[in-house]
Amino acid sequence: MSSSPFLDLAAVAAAVGATRSKNAKRDLLAAYLRGLPRDDLPAACSFFAGRPLVDPTAKLGMGWVQQGAALTRASGADAESVRAAYLRHSDFGDAAAELLERGSTVGRAPTVAEVASTFEAIAGAGSGEQRIGLLADLFARAGPESARFIGRISSRETRIGLREGLLEEAVAAAFDAELGSVRRAHMLTGDIGEAALLAAANALDTAALHVGRPIRFMLATPVADAAEVMRRVDAEAWIEDKYDGIRAQLHISADGTIRLFSRDLNDITRSFPEVVAAAESLAGDGPLVVDGELVPWREGSVLDFASLQTRLGRVRPSAELLAEVPVVLVAFDLLHLAGRDLLEAPLRERRRALEELAPPERTGERILLAHLGSARTADEVERQFDDARERRNEGLMVKDPASTYQPGRRGLGWLKLKKALATLDCVVVGVEWGHGKRRDVLSDYTFAVREADEPDARLLTIGKAYTGLTDAEIATMTERFHGITLEDHGRYRTVVPEVVVEIAFDRIMRSTRHRSGYALRFPRIVRIRDDKMPAQTDTLASVEALFMDQASGRILLATGADGETERIRTTGEAGSS
Ligand code: AMP
Numbered sequence: 001m002s003s004s005p006f007l008d009l010a011a012v013a014a015a016v017g018a019t020r021s022k023n024a025k026r027d028l029l030a031a032y033l034r035g036l037p038r039d040d041l042p043a044a045c046s047f048f049a050g051r052p053l054v055d056p057t058a059k060l061g062m063g064w065v066q067q068g069a070a071l072t073r074a075s076g077a078d079a080e081s082v083r084a085a086y087l088r089h090s091d092f093g094d095a096a097a098e099l100l101e102r103g104s105t106v107g108r109a110p111t112v113a114e115v116a117s118t119f120e121a122i123a124g125a126g127s128g129e130q131r132i133g134l135l136a137d138l139f140a141r142a143g144p145e146s147a148r149f150i151g152r153i154s155s156r157e158t159r160i161g162l163r164e165g166l167l168e169e170a171v172a173a174a175f176d177a178e179l180g181s182v183r184r185a186h187m188l189t190g191d192i193g194e195a196a197l198l199a200a201a202n203a204l205d206t207a208a209l210h211v212g213r214p215i216r217f218m219l220a221t222p223v224a225d226a227a228e229v230m231r232r233v234d235a236e237a238w239i240e241d242k243y244d245g246i247r248a249q250l251h252i253s254a255d256g257t258i259r260l261f262s263r264d265l266n267d268i269t270r271s272f273p274e275v276v277a278a279a280e281s282l283a284g285d286g287p288l289v290v291d292g293e294l295v296p297w298r299e300g301s302v303l304d305f306a307s308l309q310t311r312l313g314r315v316r317p318s319a320e321l322l323a324e325v326p327v328v329l330v331a332f333d334l335l336h337l338a339g340r341d342l343l344e345a346p347l348r349e350r351r352r353a354l355e356e357l358a359p360p361e362r363t364g365e366r367i368l369l370a371h372l373g374s375a376r377t378a379d380e381v382e383r384q385f386d387d388a389r390e391r392r393n394e395g396l397m398v399k400d401p402a403s404t405y406q407p408g409r410r411g412l413g414w415l416k417l418k419k420a421l422a423t424l425d426c427v428v429v430g431v432e433w434g435h436g437k438r439r440d441v442l443s444d445y446t447f448a449v450r451e452a453d454e455p456d457a458r459l460l461t462i463g464k465a466y467t468g469l470t471d472a473e474i475a476t477m478t479e480r481f482h483g484i485t486l487e488d489h490g491r492y493r494t495v496v497p498e499v500v501v502e503i504a505f506d507r508i509m510r511s512t513r514h515r516s517g518y519a520l521r522f523p524r525i526v527r528i529r530d531d532k533m534p535a536q537t538d539t540l541a542s543v544e545a546l547f548m549d550q551a552s553g554r555i556l557l558a559t560g561a562d563g564e565t566e567r568i569r570t571t572g573e574a575g576s577s
Helices: 006-018 022-035 038-048 066-076 079-089 092-103 112-124 130-140 146-156 164-174 179-189 194-201 226-232 273-287 306-309 319-325 347-357 380-390 469-481 540-552
Strands: 219-222 239-244 246-252 259-260 287-298 327-337 366-371 372-375 395-399 410-417 421-435 444-451 461-464 487-489 490-497 501-505 509-510 518-521 522-528
Touching: 006 022, 006 038, 006 112, 006 146, 022 164, 038 112, 038 164, 066 079, 066 092, 066 130, 079 092, 079 410, 079 487, 092 130, 092 146, 112 146, 112 327, 130 146, 164 487, 179 194, 194 395, 194 490, 226 380, 239 380, 246 273, 246 327, 246 461, 259 273, 259 501, 273 327, 273 366, 287 306, 287 366, 306 444, 327 347, 347 366, 372 380, 380 395, 380 501, 421 461, 421 540, 444 469, 444 501, 461 518, 461 522, 469 487, 469 490
Parallel strands: 219 410, 327 366
Antiparallel strands: 239 372, 239 395, 246 259, 246 287, 287 327, 395 410, 421 444, 421 490, 421 501, 444 461, 487 490, 501 522, 509 518
């Protein structure tokens, strides 16, 4: 069957965006998906989920600058008009629709399959010039209404108020399947398009994890203190140390291929050759998937997170760097072993299997097991917390031994307690030239939280801080901010909100200076969170909760915290400019 016109998909997206009713959104989508040629299902589902590529690990590799250049080329407008259109709409798709309205379309309108294959070609293109050319051609053929949704997909914001849960409901409704079975298939395959195909073929019960393809990581819910831990667990809390490194999934395929994936599902195999070498010792036990944390480690103890930072982003670390900052994988979960998916087995069983599979001596102590303990009272939790800090770890993870593994979900099966430092994940919306020796670099960042945990929430500024990054990192970030500048006001420039920063601070205050209605006292940038998407940053509700917790003394803020904060540069009063 031939592929369906992309314009139909764009029209459904517009209709879904135009109604606030969840049921109406679901029904519109279900009707569309049901009538779609099967071959179009995976791509259509990815597009509605805001993903240009069906393969969840693939990246388009096209930032705002190149997308803007493609639009410039397709519309005949100059770069300044493109920038102005983006600013008017705060949306790349709307800007594309407006600018292409004036031009005439060239060539035949694209089908769903053609849009999908163009995105694939962009991801595989060798140069920026090729990527720009491919997207420009697609825009030129698309016409304004299709271009609006193509622009939104390529910038990964569909703006149609569609959560993944609703897409799962639509798939279930489209093919008369059980919602629970669709969810399970989506969870295991990590791909709503594959779940839709299985639903259409009435084969949801065959869904399985693909070793070699990462699935989303299970997340934890923050708790304020030991008393809250005890309120949330039944009798006995199962407690692991919370290691301060980067999350990683280790996959060993049936043919022995070893791959490591980061939390944002990037392939980071080549950056950690020592862990890969250690994993070879496990290859004989069949295909497997291990979840854990990569941490810098020497002589039986963790090193400072800052040292790990020198390893991040190095695709091929030098021998000196490998010797200077050795890294281990601290394993805490086993999701697949020898043909059997374990996600639905209780943690107790997964941990036992992990211990049998990977005792540290088997991997030359390059793959370790997370420190495990238990507690029956809040006092015992406190003691474990102090012990974890003594081992130089960040805090505790409290896990329910009966819980299943829930990819991508922040459930109550895992709680995290890291009393030491309250931080907020914010997105950078503006940058400023520094002072003194920093006058030639963009070193002051203005950052914002999201108004609500909604797909297209507004961004509300909450503070401004100098970076605590090294000079080399600041130079790299300056380049990056040049590329994503929206408005240049001389000293200050607004930027495309895509860089996530973790901010520590001493207090939250109410303030009229920032749009959030709050300001942070002595904010400082702890780190750039390249592993987080802007849509995963903190919300106004989390700021309000922290504000209340601070009033009741339930959280420890950064004041007087240990040496951990010393590497971070402090700035003056919140928001001062
Ligand atoms: P956060 O990044 O503050 O949301 O905390 C959750 C993160 O803690 C996870 O994504 C892991 O990267 C990390 N982590 C460290 N130790 C553990 C552990 N034992 N179990 C689960 N996650 C851990």
